[in-house]
Amino acid sequence: DREVTVNELTDEWQSRINYTPLNQDRKSYLERIDGIVYGPNPRQGYVAGLHFYHPDLEFQFPVPDNWQVINTANTVMIVSPEKDAIIQFGFVNATSPGAAADKFVADAGTGVQRRESSRVNGFSAEIVESESHGQTRMVSYFIQKERSVYAFHGYSLIEKFAGFASSFARVMTGFDKVTDPVVLSKQPERLRIERAPKAGTLESVLGEMGVPSSRTAEFARLNGRAATERIEKGELLKVIR
Numbered sequence: 001d002r003e004v005t006v007n008e009l010t011d012e013w014q015s016r017i018n019y020t021p022l023n024q025d026r027k028s029y030l031e032r033i034d035g036i037v038y039g040p041n042p043r044q045g046y047v048a049g050l051h052f053y054h055p056d057l058e059f060q061f062p063v064p065d066n067w068q069v070i071n072t073a074n075t076v077m078i079v080s081p082e083k084d085a086i087i088q089f090g091f092v093n094a095t096s097p098g099a100a101a102d103k104f105v106a107d108a109g110t111g112v113q114r115r116e117s118s119r120v121n122g123f124s125a126e127i128v129e130s131e132s133h134g135q136t137r138m139v140s141y142f143i144q145k146e147r148s149v150y151a152f153h154g155y156s157l158i159e160k161f162a163g164f165a166s167s168f169a170r171v172m173t174g175f176d177k178v179t180d181p182v183v184l185s186k187q188p189e190r191l192r193i194e195r196a197p198k199a200g201t202l203e204s205v206l207g208e209m210g211v212p213s214s215r216t217a218e219f220a221r222l223n224g225r226a227a228t229e230r231i232e233k234g235e236l237l238k239v240i241r
Helices: 002-016 026-033 097-108 158-173 202-208 213-223
Strands: 046-048 051-054 059-062 068-071 075-079 085-092 111-120 123-132 136-145 148-157 189-195 236-240
Touching: 026 189, 026 236, 046 068, 059 158, 085 097, 085 158, 097 111, 097 123, 097 136, 097 148, 111 136, 136 158, 148 158, 202 213, 202 236, 213 236
Parallel strands: none
Antiparallel strands: 046 051, 051 059, 068 075, 075 085, 085 148, 111 123, 123 136, 136 148, 189 236
């Protein structure tokens, strides 16, 4: 379905912009993709051990053991093993934690059970506990770091909330600034276009280029070649660095 949709959209946009094929060769194509990010980009957030780190925005917070972390461009979802509790984290368009809490309460239409101002590792924060439709209970932390306001929402069914309260609190009160230079300097893998240093099978050439044997099959697929296929000296290959 995706392949069909991509072809349909391609035809549509080629027609819209009066597209003329460039008819460039493989070398030109490889030059254009040299340096693109390969796989997840840790600069946009990653999990190591029991912490979530965001090098670009310079924050971190703990994650509960065995909970699944789903990181998207705008939201981090942390889901309990039994999928009966969720912590949601993301950026809020607000000028302060108090303003963010006001907007949340107004938009969500939840019944506020508790609200208080606080601080989390030196950052100003607003805490709201609420219930919705007599079914779910939620604790929300709105935290300001520099000019940005972030929101945590931890929720579950009312009857299970007490069992998750400590996990919610540990994550939210663990929000802090990142100072570890190892985290701040974390870089993604990138696709690089390099020339084969000698002739031989793709497997032997990749080995000569410093590719570990555990990734030979992956790199062969990346190049659309068999590991036993002959490569000529100077041939352009895709590698990951």
